[in-house]
Each structure stands twice: as structure tokens, then as C-alpha cells.
Amino acid sequence: MRLLLIEEDEMIGDPIADAMRRAGHTVDWARDGRGAEQLLKPDIYDLVLLDADLSKCDAIDLLLRYRRQGGRAAVIMLTDTPERRIGNVDAGADDVLIKPFDLDRLVSRVCSLLRRRNDPEGPVYSHGALVLDAVSNQATMRGQALSLDPFEFALLQALLEEPMRVCTRSELEERLPNDRGKQFGGDAIESHVQSLRCKIGAEQIVTVRGVGYRLSSME
Template sequence: MRLLLVEDDEMIGRSLVRALRDDGYEVDWTQDGAAATSAIDVPDCGYALVLLDWALPKRSGIEILNEMRTRRIDIPVLMLTARDSIQDRVEGLDAGADDYLVKPFSLDEVRARIRSLLRRSIARPSAALAHGSLVLDSVARRAELSGRAVELTVREFALLRALLERPHAVLSRSQLEERIYGWETEVSSNSVEFLIHGIRRKLTADIIENIRGIGWRIGNIT
């Protein structure tokens, strides 16, 4: 599952990236508001959640948040800020933040808030990921096929989730890599094929269909 961290404090940013990657998330980290806007503007950016600082260079977090909600970008947003007055919290929540956490905070609390927001996001009808007898639990990062639980790696799950979100679309190698890997991750030329092989082995050979020369899509599942 891919998260976007927007935080200009070097120490806080590095701590969060390390902790969240240890939890199995892919984390992209940007340190100013303009770069954050560019990251969110990428079609099918695939972010499950944005951790957004308020006070940022170039564009403030509240500006970014207002624009996201005006454009109906409904990615969950956890606001991270040193602004702790009641009025600040009201402004952040009214702008469209899904949760608000005041600095300094503990990493355990950030993790718990993220899990809570992801559970709420996945619970929305539009976010349900099911296709035939295949069901994904994006919070537990677990797949079930015909009621049988199947353990997938973090990246196998991310690839399968990307395909299930657009079940009739063919996704190219570059589209899948963008959904699976963070910015700083070195990607080998056959990484997508390797992950697909693992998914097919654990679920069924027909789970992912190869459209030669174009990409992959989810197969027919009964």
C-alpha cells in the first residue's frame, strides 16, 4: 500500500519513512507543497493515504487540502502539524482533513491513526475490492479466493490491488511499477513478471491475463 508523506522537517520525515516502511508500506516523501501537488496530480497516483504537514515551503498543507477536496480527490488525509489551537483543528477538519495529529506525536499513534483511516476508507462501498470469488482486505493485506485465505507479499498485494481497482483495464509495466514501488526503489526489468508469477502460483494461473505488448489485466474469476 502506497502512502505520500509531505513533511519538510528532515528528522520527522526520516523517522516516519523508516517506521512506515518497516510496517510494509511504500512511502513517497516530498518536502514542499509544490512537489506534493505534482505527486497527487499524477493520473492514478495510487496513494491510499496522504500524511500532510500544514506549514510547508511553496504551498501550505491547507491550500493543498482545499484544492484536493474542491477537485473531489478523496484520498484520506492525516494532517500533521504543530498548530494546536481548537480553531486550527476546526479549520483543518473543515478543509477536508480526515484526521488531525498535533506535533510532537508518537510513532505508535501515527501508525494507529493510519490504520484507522485505512479501515474507514476500505469500508466505503466505492472502495470495496472484490472480483468474482476473489476478495482483498487492504487493511490486513490479505487475499481470499473462494473463502480460502492466501498470504501475499506486500508488493504482490499492491500489484493485485492495482489491477482490481480497474478490473477491465489493461495496465502497462510502467503503470504497475508506479503503483508498487516508491520513488527511491530500484526496479529490475523483470520485477513485474516475477510478482505476477508469485500471485499466479498462490492463487490460480488465470488470475492475471497478459495482453501481449500492452500489459496485464485481471482475468475472469468465478
């Protein structure tokens, strides 16, 4: 896949570019807003990694212009300003990653997003008796439809994408809908996980103390 990295800081950009190339992607790197304007054209890239905090270019304006021109590449915004997350998504970002982040986590998010974008049928995830269709927004347990609210659905999808990997609380929080804080405040993740357990079975979600959550094994 061909990726465009838009990042001014070489200490951040170098390891990201190396990690993406090791993952098998072709990477172009725009090191400032002017370079980004020249490279960010429709129908060239499969995915864009965009620093939301560019010094001489408004990243959101850049993304909005790209979408208006018909740009369809998946876009992951990289930001050290978490409160701007909603604006980034509204501008057309598919995902937002808060700095600092682990490179393996970024590679995983890139692979997951490309997989979702390039599946013409739409992604369907399964693990044991659990099945989730991300296009129809439906999930089943042993063939029975689950009644999940948007928070529970987002959590279940995040867990199903990599069922045996432990998802940290911060990762899961980033996957919740934008108004996540309105319902449960600071204990959002714990409350949503507990609610999801009530619907799919407490044994289905494993708590890894001090780290986060994963789905149970299928043994």
C-alpha cells in the same frame, strides 16, 4: 497501501517514512510544496500525511485543491498549531495529529483510518456486549440502543477501535467534535467519560491512572 508524505523537515520525515514502510506501506515523500503539487493527484494514493505548517505553501489551500480535483485519499494533517485543528478538518482532513507524537501512535491512526476508508460496508466495532456502527451512528449494549451525544459517540468509537490499548487524554480530546470546549471546558474528557460510563456501565471503562482510559477486558 500507497502513502504520500508531505513534510519539509527531514528529522521529522525520515522516521515517519521508515515507520510507514515497516508497517508494510509504500511511501512517496514530497519535501516541499512544489513537490507536493506534482505528486498530489487524484486516484494515486490511499492516504496522505500532510504537514499543516509548510513554509512556502499553504497546506490548507493544497488540500482544498486536491479535494476539488476529486482526490479521495484519506488525509492526516500533522501540525504543531493545535488551534488550527478546526480549519484543517473543514478543509477536508480526515484526522489531525498534534506534534510531537509517538510514531506507534501515528502508525495506529494510519491503520485505523485506512481500515475505515476501505471497508465498503462501513466499520462496525464490537467488544463484548458493546457494538458500534460508525456509518449509521448507532451503538448498542446487549442489543439495546444507546442514546449517545456526539461527544460520547466519538469517545466510544475511539476506545472500541483498539479496546485493549490505553488511549491518552490528548488522543481522546483530538477525537471529540470541534466544539468540544463549549460544553465542559478544561475537564472535557473526564466529564464525557463519566457521562459515557453512566450509559454503558462504569465497569466498562478502565482508568489507567496518569495515562488515560481503555475498555475493560471481556473475562
